[in-house]
Structures are given as C-alpha cells and as structure tokens.
Amino acid sequence: MKDDQYADNRPTARIDYEALEEFIDEVFKVAEEELSTDEITSMVSTWLRYENTRFLTSAAEKRDIPLAQISEALQRFMMLPESQRNLSPEEATGIRVALVRRFFAEDLDYINVVKKHVTVSDFAAVLGHAFGPSSGNGKLGGKASGLFRAERILADAKADHVVLRNLRIPRSWYITSDGILDFVHHNALEELLSIKYTDPSELRQEHAYLRQIFKNSFLPNEVMNGLSMALDDFGDSPLIVRSSSLLEDSIGSAFAGKYKSFFVANQGTKKERLEALAEAVVEVYASVFAPDPIEYRRERGLLDFHEEMAILIQEVVGSRVGDYYFPACPGSHSAGTSSDGHPGSAATMGSSAL
C-alpha cells in the first residue's frame, strides 16, 4: 500500500509561521520583478487606504453586534471625508449583507435583492433614526424591512422613471424589536411571554385586562429618550405608530391586520405629545399578546417562534383642514392596520380631530 494512497482525505500538512512570512516576502519579490514601481506603490496605497475603514468591516461582521456599537461605527465612517470612505468592493458587499442580516432579514431572497440597491450610507441614515436597548441586538422587523426594500428600489428607479422623481418616503423612526423585551422586564411582566400557550378562550377573555396592565406600565428611559428625539424631529406632524414584528410580512405569514397600528394626532405640549406617543407604542406591544395574532400563529405552527415587535413611527402625509387632518392617500380596511406601505391608509385618520 502506498503512503500517499489516502493523501486526499488527510489534513493538509502545516508549514511553519516563518515560512508563511517568507512566502509573503516572495510575493513582494515577484511583484518587484514583474510590475513597475509606480504600479506597486499605487496598489499598496489603495490597500492601505482600505485599512482606514476596516473598523466598519470588523463591526458589521460581528454577529448580533449591539445597536450602540454598530451605530457608532457607521457614524464614524460617515464622518470621514468622502475621499477617505474607501472600501474594497468585496468588503463593501460584505458590510451591506451583514447589515441587512443584522437589522432586516436573514431571508436569502430578501438579501439578494436588497444588497443590489443599498449603500452603507443608507444604513447610517436608518440607524440614525433607530433606538432601543443600546446593548441589545434587536432588528427593525418585517414591515420596516419591506419599506426599506421598496424605498431603495424606488430610489434607484428614479433615474429612469420621471413619474417617480417627486416620490417621497414619509419620515420614519424605528424602535428595535428587542424594545418589547426590555419593556416586559422593566415592568416585571415576564409571565406574559408564555401566555401564548394559554387556552384561546381564556386568552380572549383576559386580553382587555392585559391591555390595561400594559397601558399602566412604563417604557424604559432609553426608549422614552428616543421617542423624545423622534418628536423633536417630527415636530407636530400627525404620526402613525405601526407594528413591525419579526414574523410580520414574512413568506406565508403576512399577519395582515393582526397587529395594531395607531394614529397619533401629535398635538399639544411636548409632554402631552410624548405621553400620547408612548401610549400608542405600548398598545402596539400589547397586541403581540392579543388572541387573534396568537391564534393566527398557532394555526401556522409559528407559536414557538421567539416573536419580537419593532415599531415604525411615521409622519402622516396629508393636509390639515381646520381641526381635521386628511391623509394624502387614505385606504380602506377595518382593522386599523395598514399593510400597503402607506401610512395614510388608516381609515380612522380621515376624520381624526386634531
């Protein structure tokens, strides 16, 4: 039997560290002999410039990197002069894919589409309007993912379609999906996390009570500070507070009308507006534990999925007429939840007194 008979399925022999260093030296020697000095200098300079943005690659590639850390890395990148924001093409793709996976979805079909339409600065813009537990690793949820994809595709299509030139996506802020867990722990409501396994009729009976428990609970300071910042940005524009859960809008489970979205008139003092906004957020959280979505999940075998609820807060686009606010494109549906990507479609808005 020959010694190398099984060579193909034996691990490759290790060469020592010094030999690897010698190999790199050899590579440079070959370059020196085969390429001009100018060409080598130019290439080495380019690769060294890529090193200036390596911090972003390292941050993006960390699975489940906390929101605060990745936001800081993106901000640092965006603060570099444009001429120094150098990323190699493969690193730029790697960062885009890692950020899509971290904040939007791990679904490959989604990633394949989105990665072609986004830039790193698009993420910086989104995360500049996102808040939640700073050490957490929440995502932005299904609805926000769909909106982000649509927005990026339409932005690219503007160049070729005149009709899209004036298209504007309503200003949006996001609370990451782990905000709901933080809220639950902050108010010692952990027992509710297993309420989904309760008998459906019991669930239906007690939900009105649970909703009030939620409405008498408090959002953690971090989230309240984020809401306050969002209000400073929105001013007194009417808002819609929309559910954006991890399961929502995923393949085979649209959750249409299952989770809640609420119109917030956003009028009065800053304190009043903040309280109203916080109350709407809490009520969207309560809808995760409502009988209808739980039943919907049970029917589809999704009950054991660790559901989290991100929140999408959007400015309502429309016109004020006296004490009323009319959305630009009101839709029609009964559950108060919009799934068509336009916040103005909530039926209750058309006659909401301000």
Next chain:
Amino acid sequence: MILADTASTLGSEAEARVPKPEWCVIVDLLWETNPLLVKRIGRKMMNYLFKRGVKRIGEVMADVLTKGPTA
C-alpha cells in the same frame, strides 16, 4: 587585504545609498509594526499578480505552500 575590506565596505555603503522604492520602505516598516497588515496586503498582492497573469506567483505558491511539513 585591507584594500579588499575597504572596497567591500564601500560597496555595501553604495548599495545602501540606492534609495528603496516608497512601497518597499512602507512594507519593511509594517513588518516591524503590524505584521498582520503586511500579510493582508501580501495576500491582496498575490491575488493581484494572479489577476495580472503573472505565472510565477503560481510557482512560488506551489513551491512554498505545498512542499510539506516544516514544523
């Protein structure tokens, strides 16, 4: 003998006076300060040479990386 030594010294000094190209100075400095970075850049250079169709890089690779255990 003394003359030969002097000539040799002068030769080395003359050699030392030939300025190294800028990239070479950078790579030498990086070997001292950040060897991991030199390896990253070396790997990029290896790929670049492949892309430029430099066949010798394949030979160097085969020679160094597949010659068997040295440790």
